[in-house]
Amino acid sequence: MPIANLIPLVCRRSLQRIAFILPLVLVTASVARAQSYDILLQGGHVIDPANRIDQVMDVAISGDRIVRVAPSLPVRRAKKVLNVKGLYVTPGLIDLHAHVYGYSGSVFPDDTALLAGTTTVVDAGGAGWRSFDDFRKRIIEPSRTRVLVFLNIVGRGMIGPEAENNVEDMDPVKTAAKIEENPNEIVGIKVAHFVLPGWTALERAIEAGRLSNTPVIVDDSIFTNRARTSREKLLRVMRPGDLHTHVYNDRQLEVVDRFTGELQPYILEARKRGVLFDLGHGRGSFLWPVAVRAMKQGFPPDTISTDLHSSSIMIQQSDMANCISKLMNLGMKLPDAVERSTVNPARAIKRFPELGTLGEGQVADVAVFELKTGVFAFKDAWSKKLLGTQKLECVATIRNGRLVADLNGLGFPLWNKAGEYEVIP
Ligand SMILES: [Zn+2]
Incomplete structure (x- = not known):
């Protein structure tokens, strides 16, 4: 009697099934390996x-x-x-503060970002809830760069002082509703250039942030304050997880006491309570006297960003690779700079680990850099020159696997x- 006949029929069927499945399993495994x-x-x-x-x-x-x-x-x-x-x-760099729509100096993202190793830009307030759909159609969709958005608390966006100080057009409910409609693109709220007394603009932005569970990024001046101070802004009004940009200018925060050169105690207190400080280089917001003193006293920006627009790219060299180079010449190590340009911004906008890492299975946004040594001139926002010995230059950028x-x-x-x-x- 053949041995097979000794095996009950049910068992035989199971064995046949295993015999059928086994090669498939092996092939699949070897395909994965190969x-x-x-x-x-x-x-x-x-x-x-x-x-x-x-x-x-x-x-x-x-x-x-x-x-x-x-x-x-x-x-x-x-x-x-x-x-x-x-x-x-x-990982492809994330520029947390760029201008690619609305603002008069905005630039098309692919023209500047991809050449500097930046694969994601976050537009800082160019559009408000009224103009976001136009932004999406004209810039976000045709860009190869990933474009995310801090939506301006002003409904019409960053279109000039008159609009930006029109309190009537600062609507937290409509702003939050637009964020909820577009969760893939909008990551937070921008409040900027507000010059009237009091906290109305910031409070409305924070209310929109509370309704939509997103962070607020702040850009406003201490010289224009009337009944408001940076100390109160950082320690009372802003929430942990909110960001203040332009950390190294002296008009927004006064990180360093201008008489003693010492870090302001309230800045350290604000960092301790979870307020984040963003670089936002731009045309007016990276000053050697502030940056050198702050870096020496152990106060680097949490996130490195460019505030890139048409008048900060040419003279002030404010793309991501140059911003990183400047900080490296003030003592920041490259891995630390990469962390502050990838992981930290991704976390700040709640997109980590989807963005900001080369983890297996994550999107293939990758940058390749050469770290050059020699003597290089770096200019700040006042076009004052500092000589450095290291310069990071982008060699290649891969976005979405291309x-x-x-x-x-x-x-x-x-x-x-x-x-x-x-x-x-
Ligand atoms: Zn800006």
């Missing part, structure tokens, strides 16, 4: 603070996702290999003298 990569970044120094990586690693991308970060991944599985030896590989900026031709084959393409070594 997954092909669309892009392999080979041999770069990876800095991914969220995963505590600060060493030479390969990064593999399939489709729009990071699929592996490990030493020595197999080159044969990659359709495109970028040799990034000697370069730094980081190589969108490649300033050294890393992703291209060589053209040799015989007129033939060569494989990248």
Whole structure:
């Protein structure tokens, strides 16, 4: 009698099923192991603070996702290999304060962000609830850069002093409703350029923040205060998790006492209670006398951002790579700067770990930088020059798995003298 006949019919069926399924399981497992990569970044120094990586690693991308970060991944599985030896590989930078809509100096995001390793910009108040739909159609949708939004508490947005001081157009309920309708794009609220006495603008922004459970980012001047002080703003009015931008100018916060050069005690108290301080370089908000003293006394910005617009990009070098370079020349280490340009902004807008890391399975937004050494001139917002010895330069940017900026031709084959393409070594 054949042995098979000794096995009961039910068992035989189970065995047949296992025999059918087993190869499938094995094939699936081996496919996962042998997954092909669309892009392999080979041999770069990876800095991914969220995963505590600060060493030479390969990064593999399939489709729009990071699929592996490990030493020595197999080159044969990659359709495109970028040799990034000697370069730094980081998560795509998040610029928490940029101007890409509404404001008179706003710039189209792809024209500046992607060239500096920035894959996400957060527009700081260009649109209000009345103009957001136009913003979405004209800028957010056609941009390759990811564009997120701090919605202005002013319904018409950042269109000039008259509108920005019109208290009638500061509606927390309508602002919160627009945020709730567009949770993928709108991450918080901006209050800016308010020059009337009292806290009306900030209080309405905070009310909208409370209704929508989002943070408020603040930009207002102490020189215009009437019955309001920075101390009260930071310690009483703002909530933990709200941000104050322009940390290193001397008109908004006076981080450093201008007579003694010492950090103001209330600034330290505010940080302790959870208020966040954002760089917001811009044309008027990064001053060497403030930045040097604050950095020396251990007060770096929580988040590094550019406040980039048409009049701060040319002379003041306020893109992300330059902002980081300036802080590095004041003593900040590169991994710390990367953390303050990726993880920290992602957390501030409640988008971590979806953004701000090279974790496996996360979106493939990646930046590649060269850290140059030599003598470099860096200008502040007053166009005063400081010489530094390090300069971070973007070499390539990958957004959503696509190589969108490649300033050294890393992703291209060589053209040799015989007129033939060569494989990248
Ligand atoms: Zn700004």
